Amino acid sequence: MDSTILQKIKELELERTSWNVTEENMNIMLNYCRQNDLHRLLEIGSFNGYSALNFALICEEVISLEIEEKRFMEATNNCQIAKNIKIILADANEYMKQLITKKELFDAILIDGNNSQYSNYLTLAIPLIKDTGMIFIDNTVSHKDRLEKKGFFETLQKSNLSFKELNTTKGLIVAFKTRKFYAAQNSSKN
Numbered sequence: 001m002d003s004t005i006l007q008k009i010k011e012l013e014l015e016r017t018s019w020n021v022t023e024e025n026m027n028i029m030l031n032y033c034r035q036n037d038l039h040r041l042l043e044i045g046s047f048n049g050y051s052a053l054n055f056a057l058i059c060e061e062v063i064s065l066e067i068e069e070k071r072f073m074e075a076t077n078n079c080q081i082a083k084n085i086k087i088i089l090a091d092a093n094e095y096m097k098q099l100i101t102k103k104e105l106f107d108a109i110l111i112d113g114n115n116s117q118y119s120n121y122l123t124l125a126i127p128l129i130k131d132t133g134m135i136f137i138d139n140t141v142s143h144k145d146r147l148e149k150k151g152f153f154e155t156l157q158k159s160n161l162s163f164k165e166l167n168t169t170k171g172l173i174v175a176f177k178t179r180k181f182y183a184a185q186n187s188s189k190n
């Protein structure tokens with residue numbers, strides 16, 4: 001493990017805010033990455049770079065999108081010690097469309113941006129995730145009402161992805177493609 005990255009994570013832990021992924025959810029996602037060989041990760045919502053730094057300990061490449069310039073600068077500054085992190089100043093709703101056009105693929109995607117846009121992030125994440133990949137969706141308990149109101153759970157059901165809703169303090173959904181997803185894709189082609 002890279003001790004410089006660990007040190008920076010410890011520093012950011014001391015100034016943790018409610019916007020950072022909880023330690024509980026972070027550890028669960030890192031375990032999924034370790035156990036399933038998830039190496040190329042896309043994150044929606046860098047904030048101060050806390051979760052990107054954690055993923056950088058396990059993943060080969062972390063691309064993290066941040067819409068706010070001030071937060072982009074802060075995350076870039078905090079993450080400069082990790083060669084495998086790229087922080088990009090962009091609206092994920094637009095940038096992910098470019099990634100789709102370029103046929104980019106990821107082993108894992110973390111949805112942790114503006115919760116009123118989760119539905120759209122999920123729709124864009126589906127073509128970007130490898131067949132064996134996983135989509136992590138943060139704060140699904142703490143922001144349940146808002147996500148419900150904005151149609152996120154309906155989009156998730158209609159996506160035909162299989163998913164597990166983990167009963168953590170703030171909630172975390174892990175979604176992935178299984179036979180159900182491909183069967184629905186094939187039947188829509190016929």
Ligand SMILES: C[S@@+](CC[C@H](N)C(=O)[O-])C[C@H]1O[C@@H](n2cnc3c(N)ncnc32)[C@H](O)[C@@H]1O
Pocket residue numbers: 019020021044045046047048049050051052065066067068071090091092093112113114117
């Ligand atoms: C909950 S915070 C992310 C926390 C971060 N993952 C961590 O654990 O440190 C959400 C971040 O998403 C950013 N954001 C909101 N909408 C976005 C969008 N459409 N594209 C990219 N970033 C966005 C916000 O500016 C904010 O910094």
